[in-house]
Amino acid sequence: EHSNPFELLVATILSAQCTDERVNMITKELFPAFPTAEHLAKASFEDVAGMIKSAGLWQTKARNLIKTAQILVDKHGGQVPRTRDELQALPGVGRKTANVVMANAFQIPAIAVDTHVFRVANRIGLAKASNPYQTELQLMEAIPKEDWIDAHHWLILHGRALCKARNPLCGRCPLRPHCAYYLAQASREKKTNQTQA
Known part of the structure; x- marks a missing residue:
């Protein structure tokens, strides 16, 4: 459940080795705490990790989410990029995640193969x-x-x-x-x- 491209990107990064139901439970707490890339970029590892601990690979995901948010702020004005190459340059974002974001956030034709x-x-x-x-x-x-x-x-x-x-x-x-x-x-x-x- 997301309301903007940033939330979709975060949810999709969290979704690896995790059910949609679990991701939705996590994001109900995570999104209000870190509503923008700017907020998440300033977060501590401990704060993010504590909120996503029920997700698989939570330590790696916590690091990737913070680093991704920092890159969004530093290189993209806090906005989620629209191209596959720019998306895949973000930590924790592979081709499938990039395709999900392109298709669902920006209506750019892509097929994500899960x-x-x-x-x-x-x-x-x-x-x-x-x-x-x-x-x-x-x-x-x-x-x-x-x-x-x-x-x-x-x-x-x-x-x-x-x-x-x-x-x-x-x-x-x-x-x-x-x-x-x-x-x-x-x-x-x-x-x-x-x-x-």
Whole structure:
């Protein structure tokens, strides 16, 4: 839950190895205490670490958040930059985080490949890749640019609701007739049943 690009950047940095629910709990306390990059840039490690201790990798994240805020103040007038290169130059910001911020804070077309997007895209056949970067490139080829931001959200929702990592709910999935994963599973089951008959 965020209300501006700075809050989104902070929340996205916190989200690594952490659930959205946990991030939302942390940011309810963190954002009022440090509402701007200027406030966070002046924060002590102890103050930030104390508020984010329930997040995974909290010590690294606390250092990264403070350093990122300092860079925002020193190099960007306290504002979150809009380009991938400038975002990725910030501590704790990789390609996925940069894409999330570009797409959701500034409506700049980008596809952030998280675990859900990676899994769903490769299962349904939108991508055939072994890593998030290759998945992103293949999705950018397969999906019209004007739909990249929405597609990212659709793939996440589909991954959370139906196309789960373990025990996907293929029987309830409307994409089943077109899904490479489902069709391969159905083919294996058919062969197994024929062998047993």
